[in-house]
Amino acid sequence: MYTPRGFEAVATPYGDALMRQDVLPLPALEPHPGNVAYLDTETTGLSGGAGTYVFAAAIARPIDCGLRLAQLFLPNPGMEPALLAALQDELAPAFGLATFNGGSFDLPVLRTRWVMARMNGELDHPRHVDLLTLVRSLYRHRMEQCNLRTVEERLLGYEREDPVSGALAPEVYFDYLQAGYSPNLESILEHNRLDVISLVHLHSLLMRRLQGADGAMDAADWLALGRHRFRRGARADGWRALRNAAGFSSGDAAATAGLWISRRLVRRGSIAGADRLLKRMEEHFSEDLRVALARARLLEWRRRDPHRALTVVEDAQRRFPEAAAELEPRRERLERKVLRRGGGRESFQTSIPD
Template identity: 70%
Template structure:
């Protein structure tokens, strides 16, 4: 491929692929291979794969850097591959691939900036939606646990830089081809992973449990999609049992309180307390709501004492709250008695003051 900076090594092929559901639209998926993971000015990008869904499948283009002196042509060709897309998707690209490419763009004295369309980092989505299910979020592990297949990788990731150095020193192509195939498989995985993540974001996975709905609700809420987040949290709460359902219910309760829907929040907490009998967080939340929002310390005290009976292992932790509520209840009762006596005394004085007037008018 000819560029204004000379020839660039580019190869491409088309992989048959059924239509993606849901369709991600015009997105370019890309992954890079570098001479190291440290970043900075000494790290070169020597290969990049760009996958773009098309009508008949998946178009995969690979740009290769045969020697460091051809870096300008390499970077220009890579940007040309990314430019037509309306979006760019990577795996940890926001923290590594894109910063390294911007650095190389500056070091190669390229005009302007390394521009690209709106970027989505699939690693961020994986962590938000699947962290509770994954021991680690490496792409290889995500392929196994989320996509359900184990790759027969021709070359481990740790050996990819060595393959390029061997090529530069001795022109060895065997390991280099394995490194390029590794890069190609990475970017194909991103296409399938993005489709799976979009389905999870829509709540369309049939096997989602309370933990999954809770993770989805938190993510959508933080991203500003409040209605979708609220709906996902309700679905998590509907499972009734387990820590995730209780957590989702507590998040909904917090939102109801902020809206001023105190009665609705109390009703939900009452239902949660009956369902999650061994979750002390629900009892504490309801006691706080009754004490501070509804101004009913007697009911709050009853909730705390009931929680102590149900969960003796946390009874000591609740004792300070129970003692404080008991003092508040006793003070309120004492104030009520004093107000009652003061009221009766005022009634007697009023009668004494009014009696002579009544007698005089008679």
């Protein structure tokens, strides 16, 4: 049976595994991710399940002299325990693990195979970052798709031509098992290696974005970062990112960030602060109906001031005639409140100081 180029037998307690080892030049990463192992696998199916197993795995780790790249290959299913043992040995020196969609696919498949081989089904270092999750959180507003090919083109700035699509990897491997050779096997293995190299550079880029150190960030980028930080419980970083987003003088994302901050202020009991913010936003985002509605709701229900709420709604009806009919029930309700409180409309002052 044909052995792919560069692979040699390495001993494990379960027999020999086929491994290819390289050390590649690695440009300086800023920030450096540290002692992290990057993992990408090729499997016999894309749906998971007990019948799916890994036939190739690439593991990359930044080291002092470059990037250590190890790749394991399964020439026949009977050697799977040796491959799984060698894979665990490769991951063991790292303090953390990074994958692309590994939380949903690669790791569940590996855990199943480790358990079926009567090995420990959990890694010694439980810290795992799924880069796909981060890409979706931080860049979904910029990309129609978040697959690795799109990420490479849009974020890392390079394109590569794969002679064989990664989706055909199971078919290529089964051809290899049946005939002892497949002309496309080398392409699939190269695809696997390039995928894991991309993860190293992607992780550094995402870390820079998480630190807010990307000078090209606009309001939409800061908004995405703020939302992500809040979801992860990093409230201080979330506030800082949202304030940066709201600091832009125009745009839907800046207005959305300001509205988000106003809601947070209300939850914290800072009603007056939220009112001041929304009043300033009405000046900067005069074309955004959401701002007027948010301030009208705040004045009516939180500040108990239907007079000023009515002023805001009537002004919005003038500025947004296409929404006048939708705003009319709110205006009528506020007008009734004003009449009940202070007599007729003639006594209503349209400008009341804060």
